Each structure stands twice: as structure tokens, then as C-alpha cells.
Amino acid sequence: MKRKNIFIVSIITIILVAFLNVLTVYTVSNGISYWEGYSALNKLRKQKVYLGNDQITDNQDRLITKSQVNNTKAKSILNYLDKNYDYAISWDASNGSHVNAVTIDQKSLEMYPIKVAQGQNLKVRDFHRNKVIPVLVGSKLAKKYPLHHEFTYLDGSTGKRQSYQVAGILTASSSIPSPYLFQNQNYLDNTIIVPLTTYTRAHINLPQIANGVQNLLIFNTNQNQIFKLEKFFKSQDLNVKFYTVQSSIDQEARIVKSALIKLAVGIIILLIVIVVLLKYLIRKDTKMQLKKFISSLIGFGLLLGILIELVLGFSLPMLSIVGIPKWTSLNIILSVLSIVLINLLLAVIITIFQGNNPQKQ
Numbered sequence: 001m002k003r004k005n006i007f008i009v010s011i012i013t014i015i016l017v018a019f020l021n022v023l024t025v026y027t028v029s030n031g032i033s034y035w036e037g038y039s040a041l042n043k044l045r046k047q048k049v050y051l052g053n054d055q056i057t058d059n060q061d062r063l064i065t066k067s068q069v070n071n072t073k074a075k076s077i078l079n080y081l082d083k084n085y086d087y088a089i090s091w092d093a094s095n096g097s098h099v100n101a102v103t104i105d106q107k108s109l110e111m112y113p114i115k116v117a118q119g120q121n122l123k124v125r126d127f128h129r130n131k132v133i134p135v136l137v138g139s140k141l142a143k144k145y146p147l148h149h150e151f152t153y154l155d156g157s158t159g160k161r162q163s164y165q166v167a168g169i170l171t172a173s174s175s176i177p178s179p180y181l182f183q184n185q186n187y188l189d190n191t192i193i194v195p196l197t198t199y200t201r202a203h204i205n206l207p208q209i210a211n212g213v214q215n216l217l218i219f220n221t222n223q224n225q226i227f228k229l230e231k232f233f234k235s236q237d238l239n240v241k242f243y244t245v246q247s248s249i250d251q252e253a254r255i256v257k258s259a260l261i262k263l264a265v266g267i268i269i270l271l272i273v274i275v276v277l278l279k280y281l282i283r284k285d286t287k288m289q290l291k292k293f294i295s296s297l298i299g300f301g302l303l304l305g306i307l308i309e310l311v312l313g314f315s316l317p318m319l320s321i322v323g324i325p326k327w328t329s330l331n332i333i334l335s336v337l338s339i340v341l342i343n344l345l346l347a348v349i350i351t352i353f354q355g356n357n358p359q360k361q
Contacts, residue, residue, distance in 0.1 A: 052216030091212035119168035130199035134167035
């Protein structure tokens with residue numbers, strides 16, 4: 001009976017150590033992702049920038065979807081923005097393809113400096129092409145779309161295939177920060193960056209505009225002008241509200257910080273429970289030579305934690321509190337360091353307990 005109890009407690013300890021490792025890595029990596037996303041928005045935080053928020057109803061969305069490809073209303077919206085506001089806009093241009101694509105205007109490119117590892121970045125003239133349009137491709141698409149490679153892709157504004165040429169390959173882990181979700185930055189490794197050209201503007205449709213309002217930034221303006229813009233969008237059958245980027249960042253920061261604190265408390269509680277179980281196992285050690293076995297619990301727990309992370313990819317519902325982090329170099333280094341430190345702490349605790357509980361011969 002005694003051996004059975006020891007076996008059960010040992011299994012529980014292994015599982016808890018594994019979960020402790022998963023939770024530690026998850027907390028550290030999310031904290032890093034939060035800080036990277038927060039820091040990336042420094043340029044916007046220092047200005048009074050307004051951010052569009054899509055509040056389009058389901059009925060409006062159905063009407064937008066049925067809009068004609070060459071949409072007069074969409075062009076009038078762009079013309080109104082061009083005439084009255086300093087703005088940046090971008091939208092998802094994937095069109096149901098297995099390859100991600102993002103259309104960005106020149107202002108967006110200036111706001112979010114995107115670096116290239118090969119070739120050259122987009123230039124002003126590239127936003128005025130109408131035949132073969134230069135694009136940037138993510139690092140993981142470099143083999144399929146190498147530098148200077150020409151290919152065709154469905155243009156969402158015309159419904160026809162458009163010719164593109166790879167002007168540059170993005171550096172690995174390039175991203176566009178999100179003012180809404182710091183952890184879920186728009187990483188571009190599997191993405192094609194398409195410039196919003198004068199040709200696309202001439203054939204733009206309402207679904208594209210509706211897609212872009214969530215990433216619409218308005219600069220150098222005031223609250224009165226923002227009210228006018230909201231009223232204009234409503235006249236065009238689009239419900240769009242605008243908030244300062246700072247207020248959006250502050251709200252997200254409060255949510256993330258609260259979640260990270262809860263995760264940290266969870267780690268402390270887990271650590272206390274594991275310590276209690278280890279102390280129990282060491283006290284019950286008589287002739288079973290548990291000294292080496294107990295020490296190996298950390299190793300088994302660590303391996304099980306790594307397996308959980310690899311197989312589930314941090315998609316555990318219980319862990320989806322603050323988002324799924326991106327594995328950057330900094331994330332990997334500090335996450336590994338956090339695992340080493342937490343397991344070293346457990347090893348020290350075991351050593352102390354064993355010193356206070358000499359093995360019976």
C-alpha cells in the first residue's frame with residue numbers, strides 16, 4: 001500500500017512539474033511578446049493617432065459582400081480621406097488563397113518600417129505601377145517566390161489576375177504591430193506585401209474598404225474632425241468608430257498585465273504544491289532508494305512539458321488567457337533560461353530536504 005501511494009504521488013508530481021514548465025514558458029514568452037508589441041507602438045503612442053474600429057452590422061456586411069467589384073462608393077470614401085485627412089490604411093488581400101497577402105499604402109510602410117534581408121524595399125514609384133507590381137515576400141516564402149521572380153495573383157479589386165514581381169525578401173520574424181492585441185502581432189514570414197497602387201485605387205471595392213477600416217489610422221486631427229469622419233462613414237453605410245491609439249493600448253495593457261499576474265500566481269501555487277509532494281516522497285523513503293528517482297522527476301516532468309508544448313503548440317484552452325506568442329530569438333533564449341532556473345530551484349529544494357532526511361540504510 002505504501003509503495004502504491006508513493007507511485008501515485010510520483011506520477012502526480014511528474015505531471016505537475018511538466019505543467020509547471022509549460023506554464024513558466026508560456027508566461028515568460030507572453031510577457032516578452034507583450035513588451036515587444038508595446039514597444040513597437042512607441043511611434044504611435046507619442047502622437048495623437050486615432051484608430052478605426054469596425055462596428056459594421058451583419059446586415060451591412062451582407063450588403064457590402066454583394067457590392068459590385070468596381071465600386072463608386074468605395075472610391076468616394078478614398079477620395080474623401082485623401083482630401084480631408086492624413087491617414088494610413090491596410091487590409092488582408094489573401095482572397096481565400098493558401099498564401100497570406102496584405103495590401104498597404106505608402107503611409108503604412110512609413111509607420112511600420114519593414115526591413116528586407118535581400119533585394120530592396122518598396123519605393124514611392126512602386127505605389128504608382130499598373131502592370132507588373134513589385135511586392136515583398138516573407139522569409140518562409142523565399143523558396144517559392146525568390147528574388148525577382150514574377151507570378152500572378154488574384155486582384156481583389158478587379159477580380160482578375162495581376163502580375164507581380166518580388167522586389168525584396170523580408171527579414172525573419174518581420175511583423176506589423178497590432179494596437180489591439182500585443183501578442184498577436186501580424187507576423188509576415190508567410191505573407192506577401194502588396195503596395196496599394198493607383199491602379200488598385202481606381203478599381204477599389206467596398207469590401208476592401210470595409211476590411212481596411214480596422215487598420216485605418218488617422219493622424220494630425222482633432223475630435224471634431226473625427227466626429228465628421230464617423231458621420232461620413234455612416235452616410236456610406238459603414239459603422240466605424242475611432243479611438244485614440246493610446247486608449248486602445250492602455251486598455252489592452254490592463255488586460256494583459258492582469259492575465260500575466262494570474263499566471264505568475266498560478267506558477268507560485270504549483271511550485272508550493274510540488275514542494276509539498278516532494279517533501280512527502282522524501283519522508284516516505286526507506287529502502288526504495290528514492291533519492292535518484294525523486295531527482296529524476298524533474299527530468300521526466302521537463303521532457304513531458306516539452307512534449308506538451310510541441311504537440312499542442314500552446315493551444316491548451318486553460319492557457320489561452322493572453323494569446324499565443326511568437327517564437328522569436330529573445331523568446332526562445334529567455335524561455336529556456338526560465339525553465340533552467342525553475343528546475344534548478346526544484347533541485348535545490350530536493351537537496352535541502354534530503355539533507356534534512358538522511359537515507360535509512
